[in-house]
Amino acid sequence: MPLSGSSVLIVVQTKIMQKIYVGIDISKDWLDVAVCDQKGHFLNEGSRFDNSKRGIEKALRLVNSYSKESHICFENTGNYGLLLTFLIEHNHMCYSVIPPIEIKRSIGLTRGKSDVIDAHRIALYAATHHQKLQLSRLNSMLLLKIRHMLRYRNQLVDISKKLKCSLKSFQVSLLTVDVSNIVDSITHKLAEMKADIKQAEKEIEELIESDRQLAKNHHLAKSVRGIGPVISAYMLVYTNNYQAFDNPRKFNCYAGLAPFESSSGSSIRGRTSTSHLRHKKIKALLFNAANSATLYDKQLKSYYKRKTAEGKHRMLILNAIAAKIVYRVFAVIKRQSPYIEFAQ
DSSP states (O other), rough: OOOSSSSOOOOOOOOOOOOOOEEEEEEEEEEEEEETTSOOOBSSOOOOEEEEEEHHHHHHHHHHHHHHHHEEEEEOOOOGGGHHHHHHHTTEEEEEEOOOHHHHHOOSOOOOOHHHHHHHHHHHHHHTTTGGGGOOOOOHHHHEEEOOOOHHHHHHHHHHHHHHHHHHHHHHHHTTTHHHHHHHHHHHHHHHHHHHHHHHHHHHHHHHTTSSHHHHHHHHTTTTTTTOHHHHHHHHTTTTTTTTTSSSHHHHHTTTOSSSEHHHHHHHHEEEOSSOOOOOOHHHHHHHHHHHHHHHOHHHHHHHHHHHHHOOOOOHHHHHHHHHHHHHHHHHHHTOOOOOOOOO
């Protein structure tokens, strides 16, 4: 309703919250933090904090002192960044974990390198590519524990392989030199290592069985020929119980199984090939699954023989079979019913 006489105009000035982008370079002992605005103008010269609970909390308070609207970016550094990730989520802050190769290739030619410079480059990458940044999320505590148990098992297997090679070497020496005490010691250690591996695998199975949905997806994946308990456990972890990838093609790209065209104009026609940017461990495991499937799966065994007769390279065929296995696993997870092998 208009006022009689003189009217009063009230102007309320609101402050718009500025969004900032934070780059964190992670090392074993400390974190280097750089902050910039949406235009890529840096708000600090770089700050260093201890890679500890107290140090990370100080770093997050620094970020909040600039703005409550922030997007934190850092590279995937495994266990060194685990506590940082946990505390960022605990404080309900946005963050993205970026593959190091993606940041490296985005900045082009560079000169000089230090932790402070790397933090600035990560922050600038976040500000420049903010529209395509995808929010990251930490796996559940159960999946993180399974992941660490798988890593421990993998270390035991690696040590066991080295001991076996060492045992063969000393057994050859035994023909000329009495090194029976060394042979007996290694044999005893191998027996202990075998027991430790079995115990680790048992604990992994118990952890999976403790969660109903994890256990169900675990058993569904194992219904596909070639997928054993260990490979299934790895897939549970690296797909975040099949929530991180919405289709098998994306997972095949992640594992390095998906083929890509290589051509330019009318003169360059390269072979279709997989990318060298891949998860080496997952790819190796899926190749093991493909090797097993060619022996026990009728369809894939027939496919392998047909492609071999056509003159295809063995590794190319195994790559295709591994990709097919991934499609089967994702299909049974989506349907929530076991894989059924059809007779030829």
